[in-house]
Amino acid sequence: MSAIPTLHTARLVLRPPVMADYPAYSAFMASDRSRMMGGPHVRWAVWGMFASDVAMWELYGHGALMIEVKASGECVGQVGINHGPMFPEKELGWMLYAGFEGQGFATEAGGALRDWAFETLGLSTLVSYFDAANYKSMAVSARLGGVRDDMAVPQDEGDVVYRYLAGR
Template sequence: MIAIPTLTTERLVLRAPSMADYPAYAQFMASDRSRMMGGPHVRWAAWGMFSSDVAMWTLYGHGALMIEARETGHCIGQVGINHGPMFPEKELGWMLYDGFEGRGYATEAGGALKDWAFGTLKLDTLVSYFDPENAKSMAVSARLGGMRDDRATPQDPGDVVFRYFPGR
């Protein structure tokens, strides 16, 4: 089992989830903003997803990290590497809480976790799954070096898949 890392960037700390993070996570998952992730979700479903994000560290050696703004210490979202029965491949995913979009945080957090995954886990590839209407996240993926891969198996029917390789 790998220890849950703490990653730092110029503006962010990516750290292990804690119970104090759950209320904001559940609020996001219950909101219309989670529609690109199959939401809105009821509280028990949000708890299952949050718990899965933590459990993946034990089961797979990777999982979710909370995104904390270094300047304020506030948790502003989550970034993670997902896997398991619901994911055809290891997925790099992110979400930002309301009011934190458009500042480059998703690109910064996603890039740090992607580099960690390729450098520490020695993965050959990662993917991101997107609702076809999620143009903003697809643009983040492109900034991270992701390329659309129409041959990849989607997580959900109709998903758009972007693929990443080490060094890009």
């Protein structure tokens, strides 16, 4: 199995998912908060997504990491590099649980995983796919150096795609 890294930032630990993370993940994915990600999702689909986030490490050498706040030890969401049949390109994505938005966690976690992917995997580009109404995540993408790419193939019809280039 591919080793799943643990990454550290000033305020966060990005660590492998464990079963104790599943209840909060499942609650998020079953809630209206997941509507920008095709949700709310039914229970069996949520389990498949959680398991896929872990399996991608073995299949592609990247996947999802949980976002944990160093000061409290609380898991506040997830950041990941997604790929596979449902993704035209490798995607940098994130989600934060209720009450943790607006604190810079997505930007800090996304930047750390983006940099890890460029340095460790040798990728030259990543994209993020957004529902057209997800302005907050598009703003995070712009803070991470993402540039809107209307020529990129979207994951779903109507998606807005932002692109990150290594070295920028």
